[in-house]
Amino acid sequence: MNARTIIDKIWDAHQVRAETADTPGILYVDLHLIHEVTTPQAFAELHARGLPVRCPERVLATLDHSTPTLPAGPDGVRPYATPEAAQQVARLEANCAAFGIALEGWDSAHRGIVHVMGPELGATQPGMTIVCGDSHTATHGAFGALAFGIGTTEVGHVLATQCLLQRKPRTFAIHVDGRLRPGVGAKDLILHVIGRIGVGGGTGHVIEYRGSAIQALSMEERMTVCNMSIEAGARAGLIAPDETTFAYLRDRPRAPRGVDWARAVAYWRTLASDPGARYDSEVRIDAATIGPTITYGTHPGMVTPIAAAVPVARDPQEAKALAYMRFEGGRPLTGEPVDVVFVGSCTNSRLSDLREAAAVLDGRRVADGVRMLVVPGSVATKHAAEAEGLDAVFLRAGAEWRDAGCSMCIGMNGDIAQPGQLVVSTSNRNFEGRQGPGVRTVLASPRVAAAAAVAGRITDPDALLEHAA
Numbered sequence: 517m518n519a520r521t522i523i524d525k526i527w528d529a530h531q532v533r534a535e536t537a538d539t540p541g542i543l544y545v546d547l548h549l550i551h552e553v554t555t556p557q558a559f560a561e562l563h564a565r566g567l568p569v570r571c572p573e574r575v576l577a578t579l580d581h582s583t584p585t586l587p588a589g590p591d592g593v594r595p596y597a598t599p600e601a602a603q604q605v606a607r608l609e610a611n612c613a614a615f616g617i618a619l620e621g622w623d624s625a626h627r628g629i630v631h632v633m634g635p636e637l638g639a640t641q642p643g644m645t646i647v648c649g650d651s652h653t654a655t656h657g658a659f660g661a662l663a664f665g666i667g668t669t670e671v672g673h674v675l676a677t678q679c680l681l682q683r684k685p686r687t688f689a690i691h692v693d694g695r696l697r698p699g700v701g702a703k704d705l706i707l708h709v710i711g712r713i714g715v716g717g718g719t720g721h722v723i724e725y726r727g728s729a730i731q732a733l734s735m736e737e738r739m740t741v742c743n744m745s746i747e748a749g750a751r752a753g754l755i756a757p758d759e760t761t762f763a764y765l766r767d768r769p770r771a772p773r774g775v776d777w778a779r780a781v782a783y784w785r786t787l788a789s790d791p792g793a794r795y796d797s798e799v800r801i802d803a804a805t806i807g808p809t810i811t812y813g814t815h816p817g818m819v820t821p822i823a824a825a826v827p828v829a830r831d832p833q834e835a836k837a838l839a840y841m842r843f844e845g846g847r848p849l850t851g852e853p854v855d856v857v858f859v860g861s862c863t864n865s866r867l868s869d870l871r872e873a874a875a876v877l878d879g880r881r882v883a884d885g886v887r888m889l890v891v892p893g894s895v896a897t898k899h900a901a902e903a904e905g906l907d908a909v910f911l912r913a914g915a916e917w918r919d920a921g922c923s924m925c926i927g928m929n930g931d932i933a934q935p936g937q938l939v940v941s942t943s944n945r946n947f948e949g950r951q952g953p954g955v956r957t958v959l960a961s962p963r964v965a966a967a968a969a970v971a972g973r974i975t976d977p978d979a980l981l982e983h984a985a
């Protein structure tokens with residue numbers, strides 16, 4: 517057989533029927549993750565047509581987008597932002613009960629952002645096809661799964677059939693070789709990649725991240741990288757599974773056990789792309805050239821090394837983005853006053869992210885007038901962070917320590933900033949108004965975000981930490 521990429525291998529193993537010129541192929545789905553926002557209509561369709569869920573055991577639900585991050589009041593009432601938010605949650609609870617679907621709901625120690633809790637449970641595994649009515653589903657590609665976002669109509673299709681109509685994607689190898697500099701992490705890496713290939717650079721492709729700098733990443737860092745594949749326009753992004761992957765998955769609640777574990781690992785080892793496999797596109801990046809990286813505009817491709825000057829606008833769209841952000845081309849963003857710092861989201865709300873932010877905040881204080889919100893990605897992450905005292909570090913520094921959820925990444929639960937405020941955010945989208953009407957968003961790593969909180973300004977963390985030493 518020809519040399520195949522991991523993308524081809526997973527595709528071939530799940531293709532029920534090949535595509536033709538006129539019709540997409542049919543792909544079997546191993547795991548369907550669902551949340552409260554993109555499921556109500558899909559379930560309504562099943563109810564209306566009297567259809568059952570084809571494989572309830574392959575569906576896993578959580579509550580994340582509309583959930584308050586402040587605790588219930590003494591009356592037990594949760595502080596939902598809107599009646600719609602409360603209703604979305606209630607409907608998912610009712611639909612999961614009606615169709616026999618496992619829900620990591622309010623009383624679950626595993627509830628959390630769908631792309632954080634799936635991996636934590638070991639539900640996300642190499643070689644799987646994984647879908648979710650959510651654009652950041654590529655996060656699960658960190659495990660060597662083919663994972664992509666689908667629309668609400670498709671959520672209904674998958675619930676009813678456990679299959680999806682899909683055309684085979686093109687393949688894109690992004691090689692990152694060499695070593696990342698100290699203090700430079702996965703978020704800097706992926707922002708740099710998106711800046712390099714552009715927000716449309718991955719369109720129609722599944723990206724395989726390869727090379728020594730990728731192999732050296734932890735699972736949590738790999739998730740940060742794969743998470744933002746969609747921001748480069750790609751349908752998905754993945755990384756071949758290796759010993760790091762297997763070590764992470766071993767003994768997780770939903771991971772295979774005993775002889776099944778050995779059999780699974782043996783299969784997972786066959787997934788890596790064959791030597792000589794061909795890709796439709798390829799890019800090579802030297803990890804040592806990447807520094808702390810932030811966005812300056814209103815899409816995640818508008819990135820700059822933190823100390824470098826913001827590029828001068830080359831077209832009306834860039835000029836519009838700079839005007840919205842109130843930034844000036846030709847000048848660096850360092851020194852720009854910050855109003856809010858958000859550490860959270862499916863990009864950067866895992867234990868390693870919280871540790872990274874806490875390391876900067878330990879023994880320091882959030883600057884006067886700055887609000888800092890730290891929101892763990894899951895209840896399990898929250899407990900793990902508290903077990904090692906990270907909550908105390910954040911609270912001592914003057915930050916807010918919240919319950920798990922999407923929170924200010926998208927503000928659907930009411931966690932938003934005020935018009936005109938500048939937010940340094942560890943999330944993945946800096947679109948106009950995403951964190952509240954008129955709010956200006958700068959995307960950054962947890963380290964850069966925490967440094968901004970301490971300085972009250974956008975700051976090169978190396979300068980801040982050196983100064984203190």
Ligand SMILES: CC(C)[C@H](C(=O)O)[C@@H](O)C(=O)O
Nearest residue numbers: 553554581649650651652926
């Ligand atoms: C609400 C949901 C459908 C949306 C998505 O698909 O990504 C959200 O998670 C986002 O990050 O914008």
Ligand code: SF4
Nearest residue numbers: 652861862922925926
């Ligand atoms: S954390 Fe943000 S990007 Fe991730 S699923 Fe929630 S809203 Fe979407």
